[in-house]
Amino acid sequence: MLTKRGVSLGLDQESARRLPFWRSTLVFLAMLMAVTFGASTAAQADNFPQYQVVGTGGIGVAYRSVPWGPGEGYGAPEGAWLTLYCYYPYGDPVGSNGNRVWWNISYGNRGFWVADHWLSTPAPVNGRPTIGLSQCQ
Known part of the structure; x- marks a missing residue:
């Protein structure tokens, strides 16, 4: 088990190694959703005077x-x-x-x-x- 400052993080070495990949994937998905929904809102506003x-x-x-x-x-x-x-x-x-x-x-x-x-x-x-x-x- 991986520990940080004496606290168990509940991760084995392999999971800890993959953590940066999952974190960057989640950040990418959050940014993609923000751009998609932001563009959708802007497009909706364009339909109104x-x-x-x-x-x-x-x-x-x-x-x-x-x-x-x-x-x-x-x-x-x-x-x-x-x-x-x-x-x-x-x-x-x-x-x-x-x-x-x-x-x-x-x-x-x-x-x-x-x-x-x-x-x-x-x-x-x-x-x-x-x-x-x-x-x-």
Whole structure:
């Protein structure tokens, strides 16, 4: 049995000799999975439209976990490109026209809600967006 600092590692000499091979194999597989799933996520994001944060006077938008209520922290700066996934038509009204459309978006590695009023999306018609994304379920 192989010991290290007086503690038995439960390995015979042959197993200990092969340990670096298995360790490098596991590292390689972990890296392969990260690249594969990372590319998959990026490809999925490519299928959704991106719009910019606008009209905030340089302040940016707040992070919100729901399309109503107060902001929960900093979300994204003015001019940032956000990926839109789906919308919610009954959020808190925002702006002089009371636009109630909110978007479920991603920015960086975070997902949150942003009012349509603060995005460069085309104007909603009858409270519904015109960019072809569905309502969130």
